[in-house]
Amino acid sequence: MRRRSSTNNGDKEVAGLKRGPWTAEEDEILTAYIQKHGHGNWRALPEKAGLQRCGKSCRLRWINYLRPDIKRGKFSLQEEQTIIQLHALLGNRWSAMAAHIPKRTDNEIKNHWNTHLKKRLMKLGIDPMTHKPRVESSAPLSGSTKNGSDLRHMAQWESARLEAEARLVRDSKQAVAPNPNPIHHKNKNHLTLDQIRVRPRCLDALTAWQSVVAGMFSFPSQELESPTSILSFPSVGHTGTSYAYGEMGLDSSKCVEKSNQPLQEFEETLMDSDIDAWFDDSFRVGNYENIDQTSSDALTYSVLDLVNPSPYDSYIF
């Protein structure tokens, strides 16, 4: 594809350098060269390999496309769930997210988020940046002060949860072993076995949150508490169902109605496109108690484990 000339440091456009999509022949040359010599200095690589590309372009092509340890194709529901949860923890830190999603590149995750997941969350009434329900400021709370209070209560709880999670991620980064992944060597989210033993059962809040969302389908009646928040949900006049709708960012007045009505209308909302299947699968509750933390497999413990207790053998998939 044609681009305007670059003013980037070290990559100033040089006459004769090819741009745009890579050909199969170029891919072959680059792959063969790196497999034989390693990439070494990216800037010097194109000349050595006989490619009319800048080093930056070669690096990008290798990392995002040609590397052998890349899984291509559709994202699984589990991967999507993980991305969403990691995004809630890490924000737009795509490379950090990629470090916890095997065989996926930051670029791929970023693209998938921007083209799919962000839109799905928005469609569900969830702000993709804050991961909080979007409450229309212009929409009155339909005369229900109680519900307005509840929504604020939920927002406070959610805010506290996110803060606690962010704090935990920061803390976990301060005491970490080197990441063996050469691609993401800067990422330091892996914990040693000793560190795992003293790891606080921090993100149970996330599980709790998932429980709330899953409550849309199971309607828990018990009070929900979060270890990362002093707030708890009122048990009177505010069922799991109504919170769930609030979580979905639906009109609060409808929440009250829906808590006492069949799910028909709600289901109709979800029936739109493929959201229902995705949502049902993506937000089922995991169970931290099932983790075998003494397993030798737990030598590295990552942020992924915080958000997805059993990512690879989940019953979801």
Next chain:
DNA sequence: AAATTACACAACCGCAGAAAC
């Protein structure tokens, strides 16, 4: 069937931090 629009994703840009000099 052609034109238009929406979508997906590869690739580029510019910046910041690390490393080398």
Next chain:
DNA sequence: CGTTTCTGCGGTTGTGTAATT
């Protein structure tokens, strides 16, 4: 210790293709 160079990251855009009109 300051400067230069290199690398990696996140944001953005252009293009090909599918879907719709």
